Amino acid sequence: MKAQLIDGKMISAEIKAEAAAEAAALKEQGIEPCLAVVLVGDNSASKVYVSNKEKACAAVGIKSVSHVLSGETTEEELLALIDALNKDANVHGILVQMPLPKQIDERKVILAISPEKDVDCFHPMNVGNLHTGAKGFLPCTPAGIIELIKRSGHSIEGKNCVVIGRSNIVGKPVAMLLMQENGTVTICHSKTKDLVGICRGADIIVSATGKVDTVTADMVKEGAIIIDVGMNRNAEGKLCGDVDFENVKEVAGAITPVPGGVGPMTIAMLMKNCNTAARIQNGI
Numbered sequence: 001m002k003a004q005l006i007d008g009k010m011i012s013a014e015i016k017a018e019a020a021a022e023a024a025a026l027k028e029q030g031i032e033p034c035l036a037v038v039l040v041g042d043n044s045a046s047k048v049y050v051s052n053k054e055k056a057c058a059a060v061g062i063k064s065v066s067h068v069l070s071g072e073t074t075e076e077e078l079l080a081l082i083d084a085l086n087k088d089a090n091v092h093g094i095l096v097q098m099p100l101p102k103q104i105d106e107r108k109v110i111l112a113i114s115p116e117k118d119v120d121c122f123h124p125m126n127v128g129n130l131h132t133g134a135k136g137f138l139p140c141t142p143a144g145i146i147e148l149i150k151r152s153g154h155s156i157e158g159k160n161c162v163v164i165g166r167s168n169i170v171g172k173p174v175a176m177l178l179m180q181e182n183g184t185v186t187i188c189h190s191k192t193k194d195l196v197g198i199c200r201g202a203d204i205i206v207s208a209t210g211k212v213d214t215v216t217a218d219m220v221k222e223g224a225i226i227i228d229v230g231m232n233r234n235a236e237g238k239l240c241g242d243v244d245f246e247n248v249k250e251v252a253g254a255i256t257p258v259p260g261g262v263g264p265m266t267i268a269m270l271m272k273n274c275n276t277a278a279r280i281q282n283g284i
């Protein structure tokens with residue numbers, strides 16, 4: 001294998017250790033960071049995500065309180081719970097696991113969470129802060145991607161960065177963060193013409209399409225950094241990313257695996273945001 005393997009498990013462990021030290025320091029000041037996790041319905045993937053978040057909180061020393069609601073919960077009931085959590089001074093972060101059942105408007109839920117407790121960084125106020133470069137929460141997966149690149153020894157400044165995907169959760173915010181790191185960013189999507197040609201000019205490619213083989217070796221410049229956000233199943237049912245890892249790793253300079261790349265970073269960055277929330281709400 002030619003490319004450096006960017007180890008998300010190791011880097012996320014480093015970040016969780018930093019978050020644990022920060023949580024311990026907050027506790028010494030009498031503040032116990034606390035995350036409220038809300039799960040509505042019994043989507044099996046969501047249950048796994050929620051349980052992983054609870055485990056990470058326990059490992060880092062952040063208190064977590066779970067609210068598991070039935071799939072028949074009304075929008076009104078969920079908004080009432082969020083209102084109570086907003087008012088609870090012992091709760092610093094609120095995370096409502098998406099997707100929500102169809103009777104509940106996700107946008108209304110995102111708007112209802114107090115921006116100070118919005119550890120997912122989905123509220124338009126926090127999205128605005130991100131875009132204007134103001135201090136505050138950073139969205140977990142995109143911020144995790146920046147950490148992966150930097151902590152594996154690469155700089156973003158002056159690099160041609162291509163982001164494939166323009167979702168509110170990954171594509172748009174990661175493009176913004178790459179630009180703030182002084183990268184020159186191109187955002188591609190399903191209507192992009194000549195994706196191959198654009199990628200061939202990239203020093204850094206971030207793929208977040210959810211489509212197997214979005215990035216193949218012929219699209220990759222020798223030595224480029226490849227970040228694979230995708231979480232897909234291949235024809236054999238095995239977890240895989242958007243990138244043709246086996247062939248791209250022979251051309252790229254550095255590459256993230258799936259699993260073990262971007263995935264573990266999301267929760268590690270969430271732990272950091274919980275500490276940030278506790279600090280913001282205590283004016284420190």
Ligand code: NDP
Nearest residue numbers: 141165166167170189190208209210229230231262263266
């Ligand atoms: P969305 O489905 O919301 O967005 C996918 C984006 O990819 C869209 O902008 C779409 O374009 C674009 N796209 C789709 N196919 C192509 C293509 N063939 N060529 C170019 N662009 C294409 O997905 P998300 O952003 O929510 O997630 C993307 C992937 O990342 C998924 O596999 C998801 O599971 C994974 N993910 C992983 C996380 C982690 O922690 N590791 C966290 C979040 C997501 P258009 O806008 O034109 O439709």
